[in-house]
Amino acid sequence: MSRTLIVVIIIAAIGVGFYYFAAQPEPTPAEQVQAAAEDAGEAVSETADAASETADAVAEETNEAASSITEQATEAAEQAGQAASDLVNQAGEDVAALANQGQDLLNSWIEEGALTLENFDYDAIVASVQESNLAQDLKTQAIQILDDIQASPELIAAKIQELRDLLGGQ
Structure with a gap:
């Protein structure tokens, strides 16, 4: 017993x-x-x-x-x-795999010229976020930041940094 x-x-x-x-x-x-x-x-x-x-x-x-x-x-x-x-x-x-995936996604946008201070391809970036394996809360936050950029293009530099912080873990 x-x-x-x-x-x-x-x-x-x-x-x-x-x-x-x-x-x-x-x-x-x-x-x-x-x-x-x-x-x-x-x-x-x-x-x-x-x-x-x-x-x-x-x-x-x-x-x-x-x-x-x-x-x-x-x-x-x-x-x-x-x-x-x-x-x-x-x-x-x-967590490391998710962090790397977010950083890789961000790097691909910059390398492809879809996310720069001079160019912002909202549709392509949103589509890549939605197709990614990121956690749903990260997807939602990233899309909100992208919506902010689309609504106020003059904030792109600050919003790119927010995306770096969110997806890159920096």
Whole structure:
């Protein structure tokens, strides 16, 4: 029964951690990396705390049972830590890929002459944003900036910098 309790606590802690991570609104790429790192740390800490508390309670019953439970809890905590680490690494890779995609998109507009101080091809740029794999919130923000340029061409220099900041992460 003690082992079952440990497993249930560990699964519950991991489930709570993953639920918390999945229930968050879609943050910016930088916030995603930071939140994933924080969540991973909290999940590992909560799992280790739960395993430690359970191991202490069982240790009072018998030394042999405590030894077995401690080993299982440590293994489960290590597995949870590895899973959280893998999740953080994947999130970091995803964010880097999205950031690179935004920068590549911006560079292509400039190289093609579609987005310069002298030339602004609204339709081509908006189409490329909509066809891209950028996150929907980034697409919406980029199109808003492009709409601002179209409405007030004299602001193009400032708005190009806003696009650089948004898509290039600079």
